[in-house]
Amino acid sequence: MQQHILTLRIAYEQDVVLARQRAVVIADGLGFDRQDTSRIATAVSELARNAFRHAGGGSVRFAADHRHLLIEVNDQGPGFSRSPDAPPPPAGNPQSRGRGLTGVRRIMDLFELTTGRDGTRILVGKALPAGQNAPAPGLIQDLVRRLCQQHPQSPYEEIQRQNQELLTAMASLRQKQQELEQLNRELTDTNRGIVALSRELEEKADHLQQVNRLQAQFISHLSHEFRTPLNAILGLAQLLLDGADGELNHEQRKQLGYIHLAAKNLADMVNDLLDLARIEAGKMTLRVTPCSAGQLLSTLRGMLKPTLNEKQRQVELVVEDVSDDFPLLETDGGKLAQILRNLVSNALKFTERGEVRVRATYDRWLDQVSFQVVDTGIGIALEDRERIFEEYTQIDHRLQEQVKGTGLGLPLSRKLARALGGDLTVESTPGRGSCFTLHIPRRLQKLSDREAP
Ligand SMILES: Nc1ncnc2c1ncn2[C@@H]1O[C@H](COP(=O)(O)OP(=O)(O)OP(=O)(O)O)[C@@H](O)[C@H]1O
Ligand SMILES: [Mg+2]
Structure with a gap:
């Protein structure tokens, strides 16, 4: 149901101004915001001016239903045949009602046009502000x-007010434009940053590739x-x-013995370093051959027993025999021996009395072989148990000063263990001893039938 608000007659030019002023008060009273009020006033002013100029006058009626503020402009003029959507006719044409109406249609939510020889009726509407249903009758009466x-303002005052509105609109437009420009600048900067960053990344990748190549050459x-x-x-020695x-x-003989030992230590260190570098560079090659765990352990015993020095007379190296049905391994026997050598030589270094025991077990279910090197030495504190697998880490201890080493044996051994498809772990009780366990698959699958990582 419509609630009537006001009807104005348009007979003189001032009435157009008055209609606009009334539109502002009504829109404001119904709670429209500044922008919508200005749109409604513009539409009313445009329609009233049309009626005055093209039909010699008419009426403007304001009403509200439950959804819209409605404005109906009627005249008894000659009507017009052009659609308000058609392009505007040349200026000066008495029928030039197109441009204004197109604008009105755009800024209002509702637009109905009926035109004929005996007059034109245009109904426009603007949806009431969000959350507002039909205005209460009390509000309309008020x-x-x-x-x-209200007394009508003079046209001069109205023009001044309109001017001010225009200036405010322009200022807000200018601010919006400045914000946009600023945003654009920021976007351009970000873009430039991203381009620079990706170029830097490309350079870094190139550099890394080059370093990799150089490292391989260096090795x-x-x-x-x-x-x-x-x-x-x-x-020669x-x-x-x-x-x-x-x-x-x-x-x-004694001095030559020192030269030989020093050269041997240096050779060991160089070999460890080269092995580590080779693993890092992904250049390590594995030679998988059948090998017997029993033979491997007896060679180890033969090689390391003589290294027990004077002070270690109280240490016994026990290498347990493997069972007769222990299966043949298919792995890189050289690398496996290298790991065990490191573990046993460590155990001997850090054990003053008691024994160093080496044993091998086979898990048929998992088809996995485990080697354990157990000592009764100084042990390793909990907080050091992972650190010792980092390069150049040695734990402070009285014994440490008496033995040789660079801190490469364990990190290398763990990397080799992983290269053989297994791992190297440690358990220990400080002051009582340590147990290093190496477990590897019995059969190292060749790269081609190994799952891609
Ligand atoms: N069985 C062990 N008992 C006690 N401490 C150990 C034992 N094995 C290793 N450690 C500690 O871990 C450190 C690192 O061992 P790792 O084998 O990497 O180096 P290293 O034996 O000192 O030198 P390298 O092996 O390069 O000749 C040792 O210096 C020692 O402090
Ligand atoms: Mg070592």
């Missing part, structure tokens, strides 16, 4: 009272440059020790 009390150079002279020193150049006196 509005009507306010409208009756192959080092292995040649270091190992060849070291092997020469070792070989051994020859002299064997008396190839005549008998040596006691002092010469």
Whole structure:
């Protein structure tokens, strides 16, 4: 149901101004915001001016239903045939009602046009502000009272007010434009940053590739440059020790022994370093061959027993025999021996009395082999148990000063264990001893039938 608010007659130019002023008061009274009020006033002013100019006058009626503020403009003029959607006719054409009406249609929510030889009726509407249903009758009465009390402003004042509205609108537009420009600038900067960042990343990737290449080159150079002279020193020292150049006196033999030992230590260290570098660079090759755990352990015993020095007379190296039905391993026997050598030599280094025991077990169910190196040595504190697998880590202890080492044995052993498809772990009780466990699959699958990581 419609509630009537006000009807105005348009007979003179001032009535157009009055209609606009009334539209502002009504829209404001119904709670429209500034922008919508301004749109409603513009529409009313446009329609009233049309009626005055093209039909010699008419009427403007304001009403409200439960959804819209409605404005109906009627005239008894000659009507017009153009659709308000058609392009505007040239300026000066008395029928030029198109442009204004198109604008009105755009800024209002409802637009109905009926035109004929005996007049035109245009109904426009604006949806009431959000959350507002039909305005309460009290509100309309109040509005009507306010409208009756208002004196019409002079056209001059109205133009001034409109000017101010225009200026405010322009200022807000300018601010919006500035905000947009600022946003644009920020976007351009961000874009530039992203481009620079991706270029930097590309450069870094190139650089890394180059470093990788250089590292691989370095490794192959080092292995040649270091190992060849070291092997020469070792070989020649051994020859002299064997008396190839005549008998040596006691002092010469002793000094040559030191040279040989130092060269041997250096060779071990260089080999560990090269192995680590090779693993890091993904250049390590595995040679899978059938090997017997029993043989591997007896070689280990033969190799390490003589290294027990004077002070370690109270330490016994026990290598348990493997059972007769222990299956053959298919793995890289060289790497496996290298890991066990490291573990046993550590155990011997850090055990003053008691024993170092090595045993191998086979888990048929998992088809997995475990090697354990158990000692009765100084043990490792809980907080150090993972650290010892990091390069160059050695734990402070009285014994540490008496033994040789660089802190590469365990990190290398763990990497080798993982390369063999297994792992290396430790359990320990400080002051009582440690137990290092290496477990690997009995059969190392070749790369081709190994699952991609
Ligand atoms: N069986 C063990 N008992 C007690 N401490 C150990 C034992 N094995 C290793 N550690 C500790 O872990 C450290 C690291 O061992 P790792 O084998 O990596 O180096 P290293 O034996 O000192 O030198 P390298 O093996 O390079 O000759 C040792 O220095 C020692 O402090
Ligand atoms: Mg070691």
